Amino acid sequence: MSSEATAAKQREIQQQVEKADKKEKPTAEGAMQAGARRYPEPPLPAVHQDKPGSEADLPLAPMCDAPFYKGSEKLNGKVALITGGDSGIGRSVAILFAREGADVAIVHLDESEDAEVTKALVEKEGRKCLVIRGDVKDPAFCRKAVEKTKMQFSKLDILVNNAAFQVHTADIQDLTDAHFDETLKTNLYGYFYMAKAAIPHLTNGSAIINTGSVTGLEGSKELLDYSMTKGGIHAFTKALSSQLVPKGIRVNAVAPGPVWTPLNPSDKQAEDVAKFGSKTPMRRAAQPEEIAPAYVFLASPQMSSYITGEILPIVGGY
Numbered sequence: 001m002s003s004e005a006t007a008a009k010q011r012e013i014q015q016q017v018e019k020a021d022k023k024e025k026p027t028a029e030g031a032m033q034a035g036a037r038r039y040p041e042p043p044l045p046a047v048h049q050d051k052p053g054s055e056a057d058l059p060l061a062p063m064c065d066a067p068f069y070k071g072s073e074k075l076n077g078k079v080a081l082i083t084g085g086d087s088g089i090g091r092s093v094a095i096l097f098a099r100e101g102a103d104v105a106i107v108h109l110d111e112s113e114d115a116e117v118t119k120a121l122v123e124k125e126g127r128k129c130l131v132i133r134g135d136v137k138d139p140a141f142c143r144k145a146v147e148k149t150k151m152q153f154s155k156l157d158i159l160v161n162n163a164a165f166q167v168h169t170a171d172i173q174d175l176t177d178a179h180f181d182e183t184l185k186t187n188l189y190g191y192f193y194m195a196k197a198a199i200p201h202l203t204n205g206s207a208i209i210n211t212g213s214v215t216g217l218e219g220s221k222e223l224l225d226y227s228m229t230k231g232g233i234h235a236f237t238k239a240l241s242s243q244l245v246p247k248g249i250r251v252n253a254v255a256p257g258p259v260w261t262p263l264n265p266s267d268k269q270a271e272d273v274a275k276f277g278s279k280t281p282m283r284r285a286a287q288p289e290e291i292a293p294a295y296v297f298l299a300s301p302q303m304s305s306y307i308t309g310e311i312l313p314i315v316g317g318y
Helices: 003-021 088-099 112-124 139-153 177-201 224-247 288-299
Strands: 079-083 103-108 129-133 158-161 207-211 250-256 311-314
Touching (some): 088 288, 103 139, 158 177, 158 288, 224 250
Parallel strands (some): 079 103, 158 207, 207 250, 250 311
């Protein structure tokens, strides 16, 4: 083909594309719904809570029980310890772990009503649930939580580090030392202390699963401290996984995008909560039961025996 013919062909393609660009683009109606049931779309309830937040007091209850999820003994006979297990993702993980055959210990700060609901939901699945109240910033408490779990269930197979502190700050100058300290000590020290306490009791085939975040992958301009901790959790996951390979202990992380839990209504102002999740490509926040199966996958030696040091993003299409 001559150069003139090639140039003419390229102009023809250009004109074809320009014509196509002028066509009216289809617009999505509402949020993407591809799950087993329909999930809430923005606007969500315009609500603000005091820390640490209460699932019982949310006007729109997070969907945690995954009624269409069928267990198949993926964690039969296992024992799991879940921090932040009273509500949100932690509650849903506790329910699905129990449905897969695991007994569960849940750690919470002071949300006693939420914790008792989670306990009842685990027991409804036919498994036992131990509720432990305390602060993961305290290394002595973390050791005590592991000891209580071992005393109750005689062993420990799975640690889920999920407890977190998050409050938005628009300007770094307004991020106080106390705020910064609380975020880092809850989200990083807490994970370190729990892992350090649990590892001596874990054996070949055991798993540690850390909750990271899309903010640890992409950053968030109003969550400088929180983004730092979540990026640190991702690095901690990778580093610890390498250290524990000789012991046969897998270490992975789940990095969710926006999820409807008490964490955000106890952070953002009510008008911002109403729009929560609307900027994702799927145009809605996830519900906890959409995230929890990833924890089952990473906890189960039948499903993820060759996976360690990985960060699994579940971010709604970012």
